[in-house]
Amino acid sequence: MQETPFCLRVGHLLPYSMSDSNTTDFTNPSNFILIGIPGLEIAHVWISIAFCTMYAIAILGNFTILFIVKIEPSLHEPMYYFLCMLAVSDLALSTSTLPKTLSIFWFNSREIDFSACLTQMYFIHCFSAMESGIFVAMALDRYVAICDPLRHSTILTNHVVAKISLAVVLRGCVLVLPTAFLARQWPYCRTNIIPHTYCEHIAVVKLACNDTRVSSYYGLFVVFFVTGLDMLFIAVSYTQILRAIFSLPTKDTRLKTFGTCGSHLCVILAFYIPGLFSFLMQLFGHNVALHFHVLMANIYLLVPPMLNPIIYGVRTRQIRDRLLRLFPHKRI
Template identity: 80%
Template sequence: MSNSNTTEFSNPSTFILLGIPGLQGVHVWISIPFCTMYVITILGNFTILYIVKREPSLHEPMYYFLCMLAITDLVLSTSTLPTMLSIFWFNSREINFSTCLTQMYFVHCFSAIESGIYVAMALDRYVAICHPLRHSTILTNCVVAKIALAVVLRGAVLALPYPILARQWPYCRTNIIPHTHCEHMPVVKLACADISISSYYGLFALISRIGLDVLFITVSYTQILRAIFRLPSKDARLKTFGTCSSHLCAILTFYIPGLFSSLTTRFANNLPLYFHVFIGNLYLLLPPMLNPIIYGVRTQQIRARLLRLFPHKGTEVVSFGSGSQSKSCVKLSGDIVLVPA
C-alpha cells in the first residue's frame, strides 16, 4: 500500500480516501458533531416512521411521503457516514473499487429520490389547498403508490450512468481520493482520460434533478400562494400557510446546500479543498438530521402524538369518549390540539 500513491496502474482494486484534506489532525474532533448528527438522524427518522405507523389518522398522502422521506434520509446518511467515521476514528482509508462505485450510486440515487419526494409533497400541498374537496379522490392510495414508484425509478435511472461511466475510465495516475466518500467528480478527476462525458452528464443530471424539481415546486407554490391570498381573513391565510411551512423549511435545507456544493465543486476551484469536502458532507448529513426535527416541531399531529408518547411537566393530556369515537386533547403552550386516542 505504501507504493499506491505513486505507482502507475490501471483500474485500481482499491481507492484511498483522505478524509478532509488539510484537517487530518482534527479528524477525531470533527467526528463528534458528525456522529451526533447521525444519531439524531437515526432517532428522529425512526420516530417519524413509528408515529405514522401507529397512528391511523396519519395514514394520508402527506405522511406517506414523509415516511418515504424518512427512509430515504436513513439510507442516504448510512451510505456515507460509516465510511467517514471509519476514517476519522480508525484511519481506515481503503475502499474497494466496486464498493466505491456502489456508494457513488447510492448517494446520487437517493439524492434524486429525495428531490422527487419534495416535488410529490408540493403536489400534495397544492391539491390540499387549491382543491380541498377533491383531495381524497385525486390523491388516492393507488395514485400515491404510482407517484412513489415513479420517484424511485427516476432516481435509480438518473444515478445509473454515474458508476457506469466512472468504471470505463482508466485510472493510471493515483488512487487517492481527496474526500470522505466516493463522490462523483473527485473520483472521475483521477482518471487519465477525457472525462467530459462524465462531467456533462453530471451537469445534465443536476439540471434534471434540481432545476426541473425546483421549477415544479415553484409553480406549485405560486398557485398555493394565489389560493391563500384569496382567503377572506388574515387568520385563515396564516393557518393555511402554516400547513406548508415545514415543507418549505425542508426544501430550503436540502436544495441550498446541494446546489451550493455542486456548483462550487465544478466552478469554484480557487476555494480550499477542505471547504469543498466539508460542504459536500453537510449536504448529505444536514437535511436527514433536520427533516424529522422540522416536521416534528412544525406539524401539530406529529407533535401531539410525540407528547402522548413522552408526556412531561406542563403538558396535559385529557381523553374523553369511548371506542372509535375516543379523542384526546393535548394542551401545549396555550394551544389545544385534538387528536384521535
C-alpha cells in the first residue's frame, strides 16, 4: 500500500491510502468506491448510531403522519394532502442515502455500481427538488387560507391540488434528469474513489476527465431555478400573509392566525438553512475540512425528514389530538 495523493480536479487534494490499481488511468469504471467521511473513519461506528437514530425517527414519524391523515376524515384537506406528499418525499430522500451509508459504516461495503451511483444521484436531487416544490404548494395553501379564507375551498379544490401535486413531481423529475444523462456521458479517469457517503452530483462529476463545465453550469441552473425561485415565492407569500395577520383587529386573533402557519415556517427553515449552508460551503468553503462538507451534506438529507413529522405533530392540534386518541387513557 502506498500513500498517494489524488486530486479531485476542482475540489480538495486528499491524501488517502489506496492501491496502485486505483491510481492507474482507466475510463468509465464499472463501479465507484465510497469512502464514507474522510478523516473520520475511526468514528464511523459512533456517527452511524446518530444517523441510524435520526433515520428511525424519520421513518416512524413520517409513516405516522401518513397513517393519521388516512384514518381521520377531517384531515382530508389541501394542507394535509401536501403534508402527506412531504412525508413521502422525506421517506424517499432519507432512504435513498442512509442504507448505503450505514453499510459503509458497519460492513465496510464501499463499492457501488456505476449505474446505481447515477441512479442514487438522480433520486437524491429529484426528491430534494420535489420537497422544495411541496413547500411552495404549502405556502400557497396558507396564503389562500389566511388572505382569502372564504374562497379557500373553491380555489384549492381536489382537482387543483392534484394538478399542483403533478406539477411538483414532474418539475423535479424533468429538471434533474439531464444531470444524470450528462454524468453518464463523461469519461472517468485517474480514480474511482468518491470522498463521500453517497453519490452526490458535484463529487461524481469532479472525477471526470473532460471539461465538465456543462454539468456544473446546469447544476447551478437547477439550484437557482428550483431553490431560488421557490424561496422567492415563499418569501412573497409570507410577506402577504404577515401583512394580513398584522391587519387583524386583536392580538389574540393575530397570534392564533400566525400559529396556523408556524409549523410550516419551522419546517421551511429546517430544510433551506442546512441546504443553503451546504451549497455555499461547496462554492466558497475551499479551506473548510472535507469531513465537515460531508457531514453537512448528510445532515441536510437526514435532519429535515426527522424534524418535519415532529414539528407538525407537536404544533398541529388536529394531528396531535388524533394521535392521542390512538392511545386511550385509563381512568383512575
